[in-house]
Amino acid sequence: MQSEQNGFKIRAHHLFCMQGFQGYGYSPAFVSNMREVVSALNREPCLKLELVSGCDDICACCPNRLECSRQASEKAGRIKGMDHFVLEKLGLGDGTVLEAGELFRLVHKKLRNASCIEAVCGNCGWRDKCLWYLQKNG
Template sequence: MTVRLRAHHLLCVLTYVGKGYTPAFVANLDRIAARLSDGEDVLIVEGPDDICAPLLEGGDGHCHTASVRRRDQIALAEVASTLERDLVAGDRLTLGAAQLANLRGSYAVERVQGACGGCQWKPLCASVAASGYRDTRLQATSSTHPQSQEA
């Protein structure tokens, strides 16, 4: 299977420690983190993704706003630069141990935090990064999957 993620959620999963908007949101993100930890691929999508699902059920429209779409654009460019490859919606990648370490290293030194400006979760994420990503739910395994695949 494949996890559908919008670009800025690639950053969110780096520091996710079980906190979120609602209990349903947290339970959903726990399942997604477990799937990613098991080596499922990520399909980069535009707009709402698998993480957004519980918020959309309640009619929360922030997943559709221009500011969130802008976060996705910034995150996609920064993640692509960090991974040293082009990335567009429709591309696939696997967050194996090397990719996760690379992204977390870049996040810790604020190379991939441009999309985080104004986010209410930024202080928590910064604290998680400062702790060395202790207690994060996404734990990459040494994967034999390729870093990326073309869609």
């Protein structure tokens, strides 16, 4: 993981997931890492995020990371599609670096509506534990 001072590498659809996080996740190590990243961004919204459409600093502690980084896997393709959807709606390219607070503001302005949330979260197994999904509107 990049150091907190240098910001984080974050896959685009995780801009949703970080805001919906309620302490659940794929493993204790995943949860602990996710909590660390989310807390750092809450403390310092001026931290820089590099937006990507591949494995990031949250995936780094996920037990599914090998499957999600395999080029040919169906799951990897589906999740990359979620990232591309978010990037396209934000009007930002892969590799864009912006402050976390600014990115969250953009997400709220352009993607916080029921159709965009359904497009990204529709097949996610965490919907019933995710504040972002449960509070969808539009």
